[in-house]
Amino acid sequence: MSRIVGVHAVLPPHRYEQRDIADALVAMGAAGGQGRGVLDRFHAASTVKCRYLALPLEQYAALDGFGAANAAYVDAATRLSEEALRGALARADLAADDVELVVSTSVTGLAVPSVEARLAARCGLSPHVRRVPIFGLGCVAGAAGLARVHDYLEGHPAGVAVLLCVELCSLTVRPGEPSAAGMVASALFGDGAAAVVAVGRDHPAARTAPPGQGPWTVATRSRLYPDTEGLLGWETTDRGFRIVLGPDLPDTVLRHVGPEARDFLAGHDLKPVDVGGWICHPGGPKMLEAVRAGLDLPARALEPSWRSLAKVGNLSSASVLHILRDILDGPLPLAGMPGLMVSMGPGFSSELVLLTW
Known part of the structure; x- marks a missing residue:
């Protein structure tokens, strides 16, 4: 375990x-010829x-193409990521040069060198730190x-x-090219960052974290579902990314993710009723x-996912980490409870992470 x-x-x-x-x-x-009422219904x-x-x-109207939007992405992503990384290390009471591996994820902009590389010297990461930047997994x-x-x-x-x-996510919105998927995205997605510091089972910090605060990761499962590639993702155009949101997404989740999670839990002698902390990606109400x-x-x-959706919107990959932070900082007694992180993304795919406090 970690x-x-x-x-x-x-x-x-x-x-x-x-x-x-x-x-x-x-x-x-953004409303095009459909009128303000259609956009308002999506937002409501x-x-x-x-x-x-x-x-x-007021600055979004001046973003006249992918180059301008991506330059804004690199600047803001670097600043927010630095704040998240420094904050997570402070909460863990560990130094930056203790870190052996950084996995970084984003799907809303491109940075080469990658964001964690830009942070390495300024945050004090080891020059030998292993880096795994991931693009394309989305939420x-x-x-x-x-x-x-x-x-x-x-x-x-x-x-x-x-x-x-x-x-x-806001830097990918294309208001001058209205579409139903674009209006849904413009109503749901927000911006944010988060960082998690984890240690192996033999690290001293694994034994000193207070009960109920530092969850253990017990097991994980990844799943790709066949014939669903067109449900969710980006179309890449000369102006940047255009979102793809298939109307069958909720039905696909209903058919596949529940049975997948039940089977995963059963492999650890658990049922959904046994799970005390649900950390579910807030992809939207449906x-x-x-x-x-x-x-x-x-x-x-x-409820933690619904609260996060209302307060900050769908933050794509960062959402489940915001929800995890909210649960850890909240009043819920977690010691001894299993938790399950559930997330869905392009592919169409799901990821499950079994935790225990």
């Missing part, structure tokens, strides 16, 4: 109510109340990244590894309802 010993989640400084974002999008042509159905954005709202990457950190620490039981997720129905969960089980 143990999570520090989680830190950060948000950009620019906070806006959903109505303010809708106003700005309409001014930039999202259940998102407010979001935090990488830039002030599933937070759970998948934690699973890959766990894989490394299983083979390096005295080691220290970091997962760093940063997503600036996705959360599909997970709940597929596992026959009480409504309160996914």
Whole structure:
């Protein structure tokens, strides 16, 4: 097993109510010929109340192509990632040069050198640190990244590894090219970053974390579902990324993710009713309802995910780490409880991470 010993989640400084974002999008042509009412219905159905954005709202209209948007991504992603990394290390009471591996995930911009490389010298990471930047996993990457950190620490039981997720979804929105998928995305996605510090079972920090605070990662499972590649992802165009959101996504989640999670839990002599902490990616109201129905969960089980969706929107790969941080900082008594991280992404794929406190 490996143990999570520090989680830190950060948000950009620019906070806006959903109505303010809708106003700005309409001014930039996001509603097209369909009218303001259609956009408003998407925003109301999202259940998102407010979001935090990488830039002030008035600056988005000036982003005239992928180059400008990606330059803004590199700048903001580096700043937010540094804050997340430093915060997670402080919570873990570990030094940056203790870190042997950094797994970084993002799907909302491109940085070469990668973000963790840009942070290495300024944060004090070892010049020999192993780096695994991951692009293309989308919303599933937070759970998948934690699973890959766990894989490394299983083979390096005295080691220290970091997962760093940063997503600036607002910089991918294309308001001048309205579509149903684009309007859904404009209603759901927000910006944020998070970092997790984990240690192997033989590291001293694995034994000193207070009960209920540092969950152990017990096992993980990755799954690709056949004939679903077209449901979720990006189309890459001359102007950048265009989102693909298939209408069958909730039904696909309902058919596959619940049975997959049940089978995974059964392999550890557990049932959904035994899980005390659900860390489910808040892909949107229909996705959360599909997970709940597929596992026959009480409504309160996914309350942390619903709260996160309302407060900050869907942060893609960073969302599950924000929810994990919220649970760790909250009043829920966790000692002795199993937890399950559930996330879905392009492929179509799911990632499951079994935790125990």
